[in-house]
Each structure stands twice: as structure tokens, then as C-alpha cells.
Amino acid sequence: MSKAQPVFALIDCNSFYASCERVFRPDLGRVPIVVLSNNDGCVIARSYDAKPYVKMGEPYFQIKHKLKKHGIVPFSSNYALYGDMSERVMTLIESMVPAVEVYSIDEAFADLTGIDGRDALGRKIRSHVLRCTGIPVGVGIAHTKTLAKLANHTAKRLQVQTGGVVDICDPFKRDWVLRNTDVSEVWGVGRKMKLHLDAMGIKTAMDLAQADPWTLRNKFSVVIEKTARELGGTPCLELDEPDPPKQEICCSRMFGKRLTELAPIKEAVATYMMRASEKLRAQKSLCKKIRVSIRTGMFNPEEAKYANGVLIDMPYPTDDVRLLTKAAVDALDRVFRPGFKYSKAEVLLMSLCQQGEYTDDLFATSQSADATKLMAVLDQINGRWGRGTLRSASVPEDPDWGMRRELMSHSYTTRLDQLWRVYS
Secondary structure, three states: OOOOOOOEEEEEEOOHHHHHHHHOOHHHOOOOEEEEOHHHOEEEEEOHHHOOOOOOOOEHHHHHHHHHHOOOEEEEOOHHHHHHHHHHHHHHHHOOOOEEEEEEOOEEEEEOOOOOOHHHHHHHHHHHHHHHHOOOEEEEEEOOHHHHHHHHHHHHHOHHHHOOEEEOOOHHHHHHHHHOOEHHHOOOOOHHHHHHHHHOOOOEHHHHHHOOHHHHHHHOOHHHHHHHHHHOOOOOOOOOOOOOOOOOEEEEEEEEEEEOOHHHHHHHHHHHHHHHHHHHHHOOEEEEEEEEEEEEOOOOOOOOOOEEEEEEEEEEEEOOHHHHHHHHHHHHHHHOOOOOOEEEEEEEEEEEEEOOOOOOOOOOOOOOHHHHHHHHHHHHHHHHHOOOOOOOOOOOOOOOOOOOOOOOOOOOOOOHHHOOOOOO
16 A cells, blocks of 8 residues: 655644734734834834835834835834743644644644645634634645645635635645746745846746756755655655754843943842743753843944853753853953943853753762752742743833833734633
8 A cells, every 4th residue: 555645734824923913913914014123123023914014124213204204113022921822822723633743933834744635724723813813824735845835835825716715636636836936935045046047047946846857966956856856745744853952052132221330230130030040940951051142232323342251160950040140241341341331241051961861979969859849839839820920039020121012012822811801
């Protein structure tokens, strides 16, 4: 009995950041939206109806007048909301298919091999996610991951005709999509690669699918070769297994304003360490070494430049935020220099190991069982009641050095004091 041909689905949230903002603001259902980067710097996301007027990366201060002219509503980035909504969407998808690879915050590949009624399943996924979260998604189905990505693009581009679901396992439908898609829309083909392909007469996805794979490999890379083979229907990419634990964990942020005193910088480093240690415990790792660094702004010619960092060896592998925070904050005394205007701090957890995977020194101190239990309770409380419910005493609730996010919406799903209120 021959092995069933693989079938992949790509489920991708439509204009995810903007859709998250609309879930709790139904009055913005037909209003164009843009989302801004840290410190309200530039545009990092746009709703579909905002794209004709705003380019990605445009600085906010330069386009305020244009946003007002076209009735476009700007939002500061609300990563707590986006992360929580993403987790809800992915959990729903995982409950409906045999296997899932979460590819990014707003898209996931699913394995539909051997499943009948794929189009109906795609529509069921789409309606279930929309009903339970308010987030619209597109579903692309094909025999390879690259074709599934292309099918998903077509589902969004022709949403009225397709209903947001496109299955191109049928060769006739696949070829129609390939002929009617510019090569620049193919997964992995960037601006520079498009120029090279244009010079070879490869204008559409069909042209790339019919190109000689070995020529593409020799001229460019094995990545482009695999892309061409996948467009032709030959699977080269499998559903990835869950990522292994990270070997380093970094948490860094720009301050909302320049800092000249040591005390607020220590608060910032304590705050970043709180977040980094949460990630550390989430992957069940311990940290043997940390690096703390600070720097001034590097682009203002009128400001003096300075950057420095320091490595600290921990007395034993640990995930205890108290020990990690004390080591990081104390280390700042060694790198801080008065007279500078600091713009950023960074915490880097290094030399990570999994619990039970390192050899204890018979005579060395190790993390106590009480500390491990305390960290578990800390994470349980914050997981139930929202991040920051319990935190280190050195972490302020609302610091004046925090990121500038003057247009941020409420954290409707992660903070009790910002729950959506409905009045009768």
C-alpha cells in the first residue's frame, strides 16, 4: 500500500495586530488601523484598508497628518494582548487537527494528510476561530508547505470569491494560482532575489516552478532550489518538531526617555530580569552566567556615546529571579558612568542547561528546593492573575522610564483591572 501524499494547511490570521485591536473595539470594524513599534516609533502593522495610504516602517511623527486625513486610527503596540490572543488561536487550531507547527505569532502549519473533506475542515477552522476569538483567518491547503503558503495568499487576495479558504491540491487549481501570482509573493523570495529572477525571465510563481532546480541551486542556493521543487509539488519541507530550549535568553528595551541616574536604570534591569527569568523557567532551564549591558543613543550627533557590559558567573545554576536580579543590579555599579544619557539596557541569560542535566559539585551550593517551589508558586499566580501580579520589590508597577506607548489599548485578556465592561 502506497504512502499517502502529504497535505499541509497554513492558517494565517488576517492583519493580526489590527484584528486584535478590533476584537474589543467593534466600532473600529470598518476603520483603517495601524500599529506602532516601541516608543511609538514607526508603523509595524496595518489593517488591509490602511495599506493603500501607509507604508511599513514609516515614522509616526512624519505621518500624523496623513493618518488624520484618511481617518486611520493609530495604536501603540500591545504585546501582552497580541501574545494572549495568539495563544488562544493556536490552542483552537491544535484541537482540530492531528499535528501543528506554530510558525509565528499569527500563523501555523497543520498536517491534513489522509483527511477527507479538507475544504470543509478549513472552513470549520476559520469559523470556529472567528467565533471563539473574533480573529479572522485565511486557510491555504496544498501538497507542500510553500504551495500552502501561496494558497493562503490567494485566499486572502480573493477573499470574497473564496470565502477565505483555498485548496490547491488539484493540479488544475494549483497551476491557475501559480500562473496568476507574481514571483515576489512566493515564500522566501525577497526584493533582491526578485531582481535576480526577473533577469532570468522568471516573473511568476509558475515560471519559478518550471525553472531547472539545479541551475537555481548553482546560481543562488539550495533554499531557492527547494522553493522551486515545492512549487512543482515535490515536498522538501516537513512539519517541524517543537523548537529545542534556547541556549540564550535576551530581554532588552529602549527607555521611554533618556536616563542619567543609576537608580531608574537599576529598576529597568530588574524589570527585564523578571521577564527573562519567566522565559527561563517556562523552558525548564537554569542559568549559569548573565550579561548586563547599558548604552546611550548612538545616532544623535549631539549626545556623547557610551556602551558597556559585564559578565557575571552565578554561584550555581539557577532560575531564582531574586538571585538573578541581585547579581544583575549589583553589576550595574561596575559599568555605569555619570554624565551620559542612557537609552537602553539589556539582560542576557547565558550558559543555560536543563534541570538535571548538569553535574553537581559534591561540596558546592545548589539551588534549594524551597527556592524552586517559590518560583513555581510565583509563576502559577502570575499565570492565573496576570503577569506582574507578583514581582520583585525592585520592579515598579508604572515606571516613568517605561516605553512610550501613549496610544495603547487595554490589556483586555491579561489584566483584571482592564477587563471589557458591558453595561445593560
